[in-house]
Amino acid sequence: FFSKPRDFSLPNSSWGPEMMRLYEHYNSQCEAETEGGGKQKGPWRRIPSYNRSLKRKTSFFCVCFSGGVYLSKLIQSKARLFTRSIKEAGAAFEYVLFDNSDAQKCVGILQAGHLLEGPPGFVHGGAIATMIDTVTGAHAAVLSGPVMTANLNINYRSPIPLGSTVLLESSLDKTEGRKTFVSCQVTSSDGATLHTEATALFVSISVRKILD
Numbered sequence: 001f002f003s004k005p006r007d008f009s010l011p012n013s014s015w016g017p018e019m020m021r022l023y024e025h026y027n028s029q030c031e032a033e034t035e036g037g038g039k040q041k042g043p044w045r046r047i048p049s050y051n052r053s054l055k056r057k058t059s060f061f062c063v064c065f066s067g068g069v070y071l072s073k074l075i076q077s078k079a080r081l082f083t084r085s086i087k088e089a090g091a092a093f094e095y096v097l098f099d100n101s102d103a104q105k106c107v108g109i110l111q112a113g114h115l116l117e118g119p120p121g122f123v124h125g126g127a128i129a130t131m132i133d134t135v136t137g138a139h140a141a142v143l144s145g146p147v148m149t150a151n152l153n154i155n156y157r158s159p160i161p162l163g164s165t166v167l168l169e170s171s172l173d174k175t176e177g178r179k180t181f182v183s184c185q186v187t188s189s190d191g192a193t194l195h196t197e198a199t200a201l202f203v204s205i206s207v208r209k210i211l212d
């Protein structure tokens with residue numbers, strides 16, 4: 001439990017040239033050079049990704065529920081984050097998320113592996129929805145703290161070839177009380193083809209309520 005968990009958002013040998021190109025494009029903007037040649041924070045931030053959201057929230061859970069029933073119940077569970085549950089690298093969801101808090105944007109770079117097939121040679125619509133939920137959900141969580149998806153509205157415009165790399169771009173539309181509204185576009189890695197458009201509503205929740 002206390003060993004360092006694997007961060008799945010870092011490159012692995014299954015990542016192809018387009019995945020690496022986009023990763024390097026955003027990763028290079030996570031740090032900027034100062035006039036004196038030093039380093040400072042850039043506009044983008046890579047969001048680490050583990051195979052359980054609990055791992056990311058370990059310190060939070062320790063503070064809120066130290067020694068409590070919730071923590072032991074969750075740790076003993078075999079639950080895994082859906083998108084990180086397939087062990088073979090490159091077989092399913094290979095992705096990394098970057099957040100730009102000034103621009104209120106979040107991007108996801110996805111390389112869709114062979115286990116995500118829907119129509120022959122193309123990515124399953126449910127897998128696309130999963131990735132839209134992941135990118136917009138992470139974005140809403142960065143903006144508003146703990147949230148649940150209340151509504152996801154998707155228009156599929158053109159199929160995504162299996163094995164290809166696509167870019168998911170999430171933008172904040174508005175917040176209203178507990179509600180965070182975001183939009184998302186999925187395009188080919190060069191931006192030339194629009195694959196999917198979506199809007200999503202996230203509602204802020206109390207973590208204690210979920211665990212109860």
Ligand SMILES: CCCCCCCCCCCC(=O)SCCNC(=O)CCNC(=O)[C@H](O)C(C)(C)COP(=O)(O)OP(=O)(O)OC[C@H]1O[C@@H](n2cnc3c(N)ncnc32)[C@H](O)[C@@H]1OP(=O)(O)O
Pocket residue numbers: 047053133134135137138141142147148149150151177178179201203204205
């Ligand atoms: C960095 C991290 C990485 C993490 C990376 C991983 C990210 C993964 C993200 C995955 C996220 C998920 O899949 S979450 C799993 C899928 N989602 C779910 O299972 C959610 C199931 N639904 C629920 O639990 C509930 O309905 C909630 C929590 C959404 C809302 O319930 P509630 O808390 O009682 O709130 P409620 O009073 O009903 O609604 C609050 C306000 O929202 C509005 N509202 C509620 N639902 C809707 C709706 N479907 N469409 C329109 N509006 C709605 C209400 O009218 C109200 O507006 P007003 O009167 O205030 O104006």
